Amino acid sequence: MIHQIEQQMRRNVLVVDDEIINRQMLGYILDTEYHVLYAENGAEALELLRARADQISVVLLDILMPVMSGFEFLEAVKADEALRRVPVIVMTSERDAELKSLKLGAVDFIKKPYDMPEIILARVQRIIELAEDQSIIQAAENDELTGLYNKEFFFKYAERMQQLSPEQPMDALVMDIEHFHLINERRGRGFGDQILKVLAERLHSFSMESGGLSCRYGGDVFYLLCPHRPDYGSLVDAIQRAIQAMPDSIRVRLRVGVYENADKQLEIERQFDSAKVACDSIRNDHTRTVAYYDQELHETEVFHENLINDMQRAMDERQIQVYFQPKYDIRTNCIAGAEALVRWIHPTMGFISPGAFIPLFERNGFLTLLDPYVWEKCCQEIVRCREKGLPLVPISINVSRMLFDVKDLVDQIISLTDRYGIDPSLLHIELTESASAENPLQVAQTLKKLHDNGFIIELDDFGAGYSTLTSLRTLTLDIMKLDMSIIRHASRTKDFSILRYAILLAECMKLKTVAEGVETSQELEALRVLGCDYVQGYYYSKPLPRDEFETYLKEHGSNALLGGTLPLLQQ
Ligand code: C2E
Ligand code: CA
Ligand code: CA
Numbered sequence: 001m002i003h004q005i006e007q008q009m010r011r012n013v014l015v016v017d018d019e020i021i022n023r024q025m026l027g028y029i030l031d032t033e034y035h036v037l038y039a040e041n042g043a044e045a046l047e048l049l050r051a052r053a054d055q056i057s058v059v060l061l062d063i064l065m066p067v068m069s070g071f072e073f074l075e076a077v078k079a080d081e082a083l084r085r086v087p088v089i090v091m092t093s094e095r096d097a098e099l100k101s102l103k104l105g106a107v108d109f110i111k112k113p114y115d116m117p118e119i120i121l122a123r124v125q126r127i128i129e130l131a132e133d134q135s136i137i138q139a140a141e142n143d144e145l146t147g148l149y150n151k152e153f154f155f156k157y158a159e160r161m162q163q164l165s166p167e168q169p170m171d172a173l174v175m176d177i178e179h180f181h182l183i184n185e186r187r188g189r190g191f192g193d194q195i196l197k198v199l200a201e202r203l204h205s206f207s208m209e210s211g212g213l214s215c216r217y218g219g220d221v222f223y224l225l226c227p228h229r230p231d232y233g234s235l236v237d238a239i240q241r242a243i244q245a246m247p248d249s250i251r252v253r254l255r256v257g258v259y260e261n262a263d264k265q266l267e268i269e270r271q272f273d274s275a276k277v278a279c280d281s282i283r284n285d286h287t288r289t290v291a292y293y294d295q296e297l298h299e300t301e302v303f304h305e306n307l308i309n310d311m312q313r314a315m316d317e318r319q320i321q322v323y324f325q326p327k328y329d330i331r332t333n334c335i336a337g338a339e340a341l342v343r344w345i346h347p348t349m350g351f352i353s354p355g356a357f358i359p360l361f362e363r364n365g366f367l368t369l370l371d372p373y374v375w376e377k378c379c380q381e382i383v384r385c386r387e388k389g390l391p392l393v394p395i396s397i398n399v400s401r402m403l404f405d406v407k408d409l410v411d412q413i414i415s416l417t418d419r420y421g422i423d424p425s426l427l428h429i430e431l432t433e434s435a436s437a438e439n440p441l442q443v444a445q446t447l448k449k450l451h452d453n454g455f456i457i458e459l460d461d462f463g464a465g466y467s468t469l470t471s472l473r474t475l476t477l478d479i480m481k482l483d484m485s486i487i488r489h490a491s492r493t494k495d496f497s498i499l500r501y502a503i504l505l506a507e508c509m510k511l512k513t514v515a516e517g518v519e520t521s522q523e524l525e526a527l528r529v530l531g532c533d534y535v536q537g538y539y540y541s542k543p544l545p546r547d548e549f550e551t552y553l554k555e556h557g558s559n560a561l562l563g564g565t566l567p568l569l570q571q
Contacts (some may be wrong), residue, residue, distance in 0.1 A: 009130060012055050016045040017062040017075070017091070022112075024169055025092075026060060029117040030124065042068030046076055049083055059088045063097050070097075074104035074514040087131045089123065108133075134322070143192055143216040146200030151223070154215030155473060158225045159268045161213055169228040169261045174275040178253040178283075180220035185440060186463045187250070195243055195252065196220060199400070202239045223272055226433050228261055236289050253286070259293040277301050309378050310346070311366055315373060319345050322377040323543035324395065326552065327514060327536040330528050335557050337428065337534060339396040339516075340378045340541045362402050371403055372412060378427065381546060390558030392551060398426035404443045407518065410450055425452035428483065431471075432460045440474065448476045458514065462486075463502055472509055480506040482532075486519030493522055496530065503530050 002523055013034040015026045018041055023060070027036045037056070039045035042065060049056060063070035068091060078085045090101040093112040101109070108127055110120055141153045149157065162170060177195070178204035184192040195218070204224055207214040212226025236254050243252050257279025262271040275392045277300075278293040291297075316322050323345050329336040344352040361367040378395045385392055403409060417424050428452055431443075452455050456478045459471055472480075482502055490499045515527050518537030527535060 010033065011057040012052070014039060014045060014048060014059045015066070016040075016042065016059060018065040019062075021421065022062065022114075023093075025114050026266050029120050030060075031416055031506070033121065034124070040074030040077075041065045042070060049086065049380065050080075053083050053086060056086055057131070058124055059086060060124070061088050061090050061106070063090060063092050063094075063539055065099070071104060073099060074101065074106060078105045085131070085135060087127050089127060101165065123541060129503065143200075146197055146216050147223070148200050148204060149213070149215040151215055151217050152440075154213065154217075154223060158213055161225065162264050162268070166264065170225055170264070171228050171233065172259040172262045172271045173224040174217075174257045174272060174274040174279040175199075175222045175224065176255050176279060177220045178255055180252075183250070183252065192220075193334070194246060198242050198246060199239055199254075202235075202242050206235050206238070207351070214250070223275075232256060232258060232290055245533070256290045257281070257293065258290060262434055270551050274298075274301075284530055303356075304360050307352070307360060308364060308366075309356075311361065311370075314344055314346070315370070319347065320370065320382070321345060321545065322374050323545055324381070324391075324543050324549040325543035325551075326556070327396070328540055330524070330532055330535050334551065335393055336534055337394045337396060338549065339430065339543075340374055340381075340398070342374050343543075357401070362400055367400055367402060368406055371397070372400060372416075374398075375413065375427075376565070379416055379422055382422050382426055383548075385483050385550065385553065388550065390553045392426070393553070393557070394426045394428050396430045396455065398430045398432050398460065400432050401443055404446050405439065409446055410453070412448065414453055428456045428458055428479070430458045430460040431475070433464070435571075440470075444474050444476070450477045451478070452540055462506075463498070477509075478513055479514055479534075480509070480511045481514045481516060483490050485521055487515055487517055487527070490526065491520070495524055499526070500530050502534055507531065 004151065008293075011028055011034050014037045015023055016028070016039045023040075025036050027038070030036050034057075037048060039048055039537065042061075044067075045059065045061070049059065061070045061073060074088060077088065084105070087107045088105065089108045089110055090097065090106040091110045091112055092098065092101070098109055099241060107130075108123055110123060113560050114120060141149055177199070181391075181445045183195065184286070195424075199281055201224065202216045203224060206212070207224055207226060210226045210229070212222045213536055214222060217223050236256060240252065240254060243249060257275040257277065259271055259275040259278065264271075266274075274293045274297075277297055278291040281297055281300075281349070282288045282291045323341050323343055324338040325341060326335050327337040327339060328334065342354050342358075344354075346352050346356060358367065361370055375397050384393060386392075392468060406412070413427070413429075414424070417427060429447070431447065447457055452460075456475060458479040459475065459477050459480050460481045461483040462480045463486045471477075480502075482499070486499050486502060490496045503513050512533040513531075514534040515523075515532050516536045518524055518527065518535045518539045520539060523537075524535060524539060528532070541552060
């Protein structure tokens with residue numbers, strides 16, 4: 001109780017009356033629980049309110065006053081967005097004034113004369129509580145940056161909307177901006193925020209016009225529920241144009257997933273999950289902006305769900321296996337290393353390629369368990385080779401950028417090599433592209449620490465990703481691994497210029513180069529002429545299961561030992 005009173009005492013109440021006796025009486029009543037401020041007319045009150053709008057909890061207003069009347073004051077408050085949220089109680093003895101006051105936004109009345117202090121106190125308290133509850137609800141309903149609904153309220157209202165009009169076919173849409181994290185990274189968060197606001201404004205007007213509902217789900221992801229329509233091209237155009245019209249703007253690419261005529265029997269969140277699946281299906285596909293959820297996507301989704309359900313068992317039952325693909329030194333033609341590539345041999349679905357499950361596990365976080373498992377297998381393999389007297393070559397492990405969010409990544413890898421007594425230079429880190437947004441600074445710092453501890457760092461898939469040039473500038477690297485598409489393109493078109501420039505670029509950056517996906521002797525020759533350092537591909541060997549890899553090492557690895565030059569080791 002004491003605490004409650006103390007709380008209330010901190011609230012400011014503004015009493016506006018031209019008659020001193022009225023001000024004194026009200027002050028006397030309210031003073032016990034509130035801090036009372038006074039004004040003698042509407043103009044004075046308005047000035048006070050403008051200066052302290054967010055500190056004044058309620059205004060008690062007389063109507064008949066000189067300079068500026070109560071009505072004029074109410075009109076001015078109604079017109080001002082910042083003042084409108086402050087509740088006004090009108091004090092009057094004339095019934096006629098009530099309707100007009102209500103229309104002007106007054107919330108309650110107190111009758112003159114003030115002969116019931118308890119009632120006045122109770123009314124003031126109730127109005128303050130109501131106003132405060134209302135502002136809490138509004139804050140919780142809306143996303144702070146864009147003013148759209150937040151996801152919790154959106155789902156609640158969307159559900160209600162569907163219940164109210166069960167016959168109306170509705171579409172669920174998920175929308176996001178391609179590479180939004182790069183826009184933030186390059187142009188700053190403030191600029192990114194502006195883009196989100198412009199997008200939200202357009203989306204809001206569209207949902208108002210179409211009788212729909214929209215929200216910011218989080219980050220750059222927006223949801224829209226609206227009555228079915230055959231095409232969303234014009235909505236996308238309108239948003240993209242609005243963003244492009246911003247001062248100093250850039251071209252952005254929206255990605256929209258539509259689950260049309262959504263099945264209302266499904267939970268509302270599930271309906272949007274399907275739209276999200278459609279939206280994700282065109283990630284990095286620059287030919288499409290809008291994708292519809294269909295049977296094929298549904299089957300993929302079911303397949304993914306099965307993989308997710310089975311993943312833990314797969315690890316426990318050793319269905320997940322690590323294969324090794326040799327890498328060669330192009331000058332000496334000796335084995336110079338191997339890349340560890342994971343495979344899933346599923347009891348009913350058979351061989352599943354990592355391309356099918358790695359991106360999935362990246363998104364659901366399972367990769368933080370799977371990758372360390374693969375690394376451990378690699379350490380065990382190095383120990384086995386050592387114990388068997390086989391040539392010892394460094395093994396590259398693929399580390400997704402997403403893994404760099406794991407706080408103790410460096411300690412985890414170091415403790416692994418320590419535990420197995422392995423020199424860090426025997427473990428190469430292949431930094432792979434990641435679909436999820438990453439923290440570039442964290443990636444850079446972690447890589448540097450790994451490098452300082454003796455690990456060799458390779459940048460995977462150079463030329464395929466979108467941020468690799470930035471990566472070259474900001475990351476501590478030893479080796480650039482040319483993406484397979486570069487060599488494929490050169491082979492197909494007989495145009496080797498991109499390949500040449502990529503190798504030249506690596507040379508300028510003092511990086512060694514590895515070409516992957518080498519399949520023919522012509523490709524190998526071209527790479528040799530262009531000065532590439534290492535090669536990997538079917539021309540030499542497919543990725544091999546452990547035992548076959550060991551046999552391969554025994555048969556082909558003697559050069560490596562005899563030559564004693566394992567250049568990747570000498571970094
Ligand atoms: P990547 O790291 O670019 O791996 C090279 C891919 O090319 C492998 O596919 C490999 O089998 C294939 N390949 C090798 N030589 C040739 C060739 O001469 N021709 C052709 N056409 N293909 C060749 P794979 O094993 O299916 O792996 C796909 C991707 O999955 C990998 O791409 C890598 O990004 C990811 N991945 C594989 N294993 C792991 C892992 O343990 N952890 C993580 N995080 N990612 C992995
Ligand atoms: Ca790789
Ligand atoms: Ca690669």
